[in-house]
Amino acid sequence: MLLEDFYNFLSFVFAVDEINQNPNILPNVTLGYNVYDSYVDLFRTVYGAVLIFSGNTAQYPNYNCDQYGVLAAIIEGMSSSFSIQYANIFGMYKYPQIGFVSQDPLQTNKQKFPDFYRAVPSENTLYDGVIALIKHFGWKWIGIIYPDADSNINAMKIIKNMLDQIGVCIDFTLTVPAINDYSLQRIRQIKYIINKSTANVILVYGSKNDVYYLELNVKITHIPNKIWIHTADYSFRMINHVNDPVVNGSLRFILHKREDPNFIKFVQEVNPSRFPPGRTFTTWWDELCENRCPFNPRRRNCTGVESGRQILYSHCNLRFTGMSYAVYNSVYVLAYALHQLYLETPLNERLLDQRKLTFQDLKHWKLHKYVKKVNFTNRLGDEIYFTGDEIPTWYDIFNAVYLPNYTILAQKTPRSICSESCLPGYRKSSREGQPVCCYDCLPCPEGQFSNETDATVCMYCPEDQWPNENKTACVPKIVTFLSHEDPIGIALTFIAVLFTISASAVLGIFINYQHTPIVKANNRDLSYLILIALMLSCLCCLFFIERPERVSCFLRQSVFGITFSISISSLLAKTAIVVIAFNATKPGKNLRKWVGAKVLKYIVFMCSLFQVFICFTWIFVAPPSTYKNTESEIGRIILECDKASAIAFYIILGYLCILGSVCFLVAFLARKLPDTFNDAKLITFSMLVFITVWIFFIPTYLSAKGTSTVAVQVFAILASSSGMLGSIFAPKCYIILLKPEQNKKKNVLKGTM
Known part of the structure; x- marks a missing residue:
């Protein structure tokens, strides 16, 4: 009872x-x-x-x-x-x-x-109260115990559905007998499931009679490290001895109560003789006043009792x-x-x-x-709320920090989760065969981020942004290009300027010694033209080592194509005139009219004009523009000339390779002609260097990313320019400056240089 x-x-x-x-x-x-x-x-x-x-x-x-x-x-x-x-x-x-x-x-x-x-x-209000309480404390991992009754089974269906809607998972659902039908094996099984559970919060759903039998047999409130949420409106002390420890921090839902002074007075002064005699009333009566007032009409009071041992059951409390x-x-x-x-x-x-x-x-x-005429105000259901006085205090079993003098330094709300929350920068990965509340935290993949706790998916940043180091937010990508401030840009700029100065120096030497036999023998005008073209080709590299703009995108490819076409066509003209001159000396050949300056100019003009036509066709059909490459390098935006510029570059390069191949073939065939002024061997070597550089350039260019593609192109231009400058003009400069005694007409005529 x-x-x-x-x-x-x-x-x-x-x-x-x-x-x-x-x-x-x-x-x-x-x-x-x-x-x-x-x-x-x-x-x-x-x-x-x-x-x-x-x-x-x-x-x-x-x-x-x-x-x-x-x-x-x-x-x-x-x-x-x-x-x-x-x-x-x-x-x-x-x-x-x-x-x-x-x-x-x-x-x-x-x-x-x-x-x-x-x-x-109605219990509908109780459902809302349970959900509001669990949501208030942020508990995500709970256990449920309920007696085996139809009403409880229906209630569990509703509560489980509501828990699922707020993202709360259930570690275990334990059905206990609805009456006092507990065997020793059943008690052991219940305790084993509760102790094994990793949930710190357990909901006990049922009437007070059901909970009475559960506590009487299993003593659930004595199990440590658990918070019990009771829906039955009863006192924890009603079935525990005064000295029995009761787990601190357990919660229960109670209906609104009002302490009526008249009722308290009635309990203290009611005459037990008005009730029918019997063991039940006698037992209740003795428990009501803790055996301090026998079953007789003697008036009871609490005088002197308050200072004694704690009174829990009596009418005094x-x-x-x-x-x-x-x-x-x-x-x-x-x-x-x-x-x-x-x-x-x-x-x-x-x-x-x-x-x-x-x-x-x-x-x-x-x-x-x-x-409505009776005082039902503040009932559970009118409004669900929690005040500071109603929030329990949890002690050392739930994350309290104690100082040496046993004073509490910090005390946190107990947590009940299956897995720790995933911090920003991570995403949840469900564990196979386990509830959704049990998961692993995986870092976001490269290029993705998460800016909230317990993110289920990682998101992509906008095209012009990139995740920060912790992958918790998007930051603007670094806009980069091959500039004069980069180490590679500085090195290429230095080399380009050095080669330009070298070509200018050679040009100065040839102009200064223009009347010497060796300069005259190599066609001064074509030599000047080749040197100027090589100077411009080296200087055009500076268009590549700067911020891409519409004008620079056009100039870098056009100047490169035109200057190289002039250089190669001039070399082709020099080689072709040797072949024509040799064949003109043969009997029966009428080729003397093709030996002269006009033929040279015609060859150079026509071969270069076709390259100019390609460049201007490109600018009218698909004008160049800048392009933001967001895919080549992680976290960077590479400013490049657009794909139309790359196509034009391949067309220009293709024509140069064709022109170089023709020049190489003609020079190779003319390398053994008995002509004192024959540079065919040097031209053959220079064209071999040119073709080799650009053959190796194509796969390297295609495999490069970002600013490396521009650097590879600049390197190829400088390498092929230096190859032509060194192979054709270096030997002549050596004789002019270091062997002037060989720069004689008789030596040129004899071919003893």
């Missing part, structure tokens, strides 16, 4: 006495009552229902042998399964039933239960009064309904039978009209 039930009984008696003494409620009518104990047994519950119909002494279904009064209604405090059975029985006779315990939403259906009324909110306030309200709801019926009954009917009122004629009461 639960002590709280005795508080409920006393609250019931107190409310009836208070109504009977109130002249404004049911004047000239006295309320009486019969009390039946269900013993948490369905058979005894039905047995009690038959006693209510038949009378207090015998069981005669469909017969009423009660001589003391008319049955007006039933006020019951049973669990939902028993309450539904009572509603089915009393519904047949249209008797109103007021429940102050059952919160089953099924009983809200007026079509199935038209005569059932409740003094407590009424913090835990169970459902007594709901019982009190239930009686008043019924009284107001009867009072309204009394006022609506004609006076002549009341005079005919002043002893009792006939209530059976009213089939369906409208009790809900009078609920």
